[in-house]
Amino acid sequence: MPHAIGRRTVLATLPLAALPARAEDAFPSRPITIVNAYGAGGQTDIATRLTADRLTAAIGQRVLVENRVGGATSIASTYVAQARPDGYTLLAGTSSLAINPTLQPRLTPRDPQTELAPIGMVYRGAFVFHIYPGIPATTLAEFIAYAKANPGKLNYGGVVGTVVHLATEMLCQRAGIEMTAVPNRGGAEGLLDLQAGRIHCNFQSPVEALPSLQEGKTRALAISSRQRLANLPDVPTVAETLSGFEAVLWMALFAPAATPAPIINRVTNALRTVTDNSEYQDRMARIGLSAETGGANHVRTLLAEDTANWRKVITEAGIQTN
Incomplete structure (x- = not known):
């Protein structure tokens, strides 16, 4: 009799395609948003939008960028x-995730290593250590010797708590020198201070530093990454x-901690397609960044190591x- 057919029997006879799919199986079925912590038009914002554009093609859904500064x-x-x-x-997470837990522990997320799920690397960006031309030094060793002979008399710039600021502190610690921090509001202000001699040295992104170096307004002494830069080979x-010194700004994609593994893997693989692309790598190099491929474990290790390094x-x- 028709009413005797149990619900379980009816379901069992349905074709597999008629059963509801898991959310991760259908992902992505609508646009994805990458949240960027930096203002529009800056280096990080440009890199995030370039990545989102390429990721759109790689993952098959539109990828948008939202700035929450x-x-x-x-x-x-x-x-x-x-x-x-x-x-x-998703989050365009940067080195600040490794800095804030120690420097500003009241901020959330208090532990990015457990509150966010890493997806994959996007880039690393080195800094140029350049000085005011009035300082009698043409090499980093000469600068360190001059600083030791003039303890506390040299100033450096940077936004408090950024990689630029902490890189200079690490330089002082490793070299055994004393310098005074003069906080500023960012790269453009720091560059003007350096050119005017209000500060004596600064770590700066290559894009910001190159015009000043070419005009002879500042002098480059060193690069903060472990490899030399192609556009400053000397x-x-x-x-x-x-x-062993290294201080770089990196960016990776992150998701909320409980995001299912199949979704993480889907974005990781799409992102790998983007960062492995030579045209994308060239575009990133033009804005002073080095595209880097690496999955969730790579990002997890980098975040843990950087957190320990900056804490020290x-x-x-x-x-x-x-």
Whole structure:
């Protein structure tokens, strides 16, 4: 009799395609948003939008960029950490995720290593250490010797708590020199201060530093990455003078912590297609960045190592924020 057919029997006879799919099986079925903690038009924003554009083609859905600026990048990272873990809200996470837990522990997420799920690497960006031409030094070793002979008399610039600021503190610690920090509001202001001699040295992105170097308004002494830069091949790395030194700004994609593994893997593979592309790599190089391929484990290791490294620098320097 018809009414005797049980619900379980009816379901069992349905074709597999008629059964509801899991969300991760259908991902992505609508646009994805990458949340960027930095202002529109800056180097990080340009790189994020370039990546989103290429990711759109690689993943088969439109990838948008949303800027959520403020709170030392915590507004953006908190927003993503608390978002629905469905893969549609991602974070363009940077080195600040390794710095904030020590420097500004009240900010959220307090532990990015557990509150966010890494997806894959996007880039690393080195800095140029350049000086005011009035300083009598043409090499990093000569600069260190001059600083030791004039303890506390040299100033350096940078936004408090950024990689630029902490890189200079690490340089002071490794070289055994004393310099005074003169906080500023960013790269453009720091460059003007350096050219005018109000500060004596600065780590700066290559894009910001190159015009000044070409005009002879500042002098490059070293590169903060472990490899020399293609567009400044004659400038040695800091590590060539101070072994093991490295201070770079990196960016990777993250998702909320509970995002299912199949979704993470889907975005990771699409991102790998983007970062492995030679045209994308060339475009990134033009804005002073080095595209880097690496999956979730690579990002997880980098975040843990960078967190420990910057914790040591911050603690030894006694750096505090208001």
